[in-house]
Amino acid sequence: MKAIVMHRILNFIYNNNIDIVEEIFKDKIPNYLHLMSKKNKYKRETKDNTHAWLEFIGHLDADNSEIIFDHITAKK
Numbered sequence: 001m002k003a004i005v006m007h008r009i010l011n012f013i014y015n016n017n018i019d020i021v022e023e024i025f026k027d028k029i030p031n032y033l034h035l036m037s038k039k040n041k042y043k044r045e046t047k048d049n050t051h052a053w054l055e056f057i058g059h060l061d062a063d064n065s066e067i068i069f070d071h072i073t074a075k076k
Contacts, residue, residue, distance in 0.1 A: 008072055009069075009072055009073075013053040016053075018039055018042070018043055018052045018056060019043075021036065021039045022036055022039075024067065029064070038059065042055040
């Protein structure tokens, strides 16, 4: 099971543009604009979608990590 989850997470990062962050968080937390700022910062600084995802996910707090984890693992 752990390997399947890891595979889903890696595929998600590789196959999805980081710009979908807004779609993931907009209905989950009331003030998600700070996450958009961070997403844009990592996207601008790294100039690489995969690296931007790793920076973004790596800097999330526990609650927001749970939101993105649930989103990734719920996808079919």
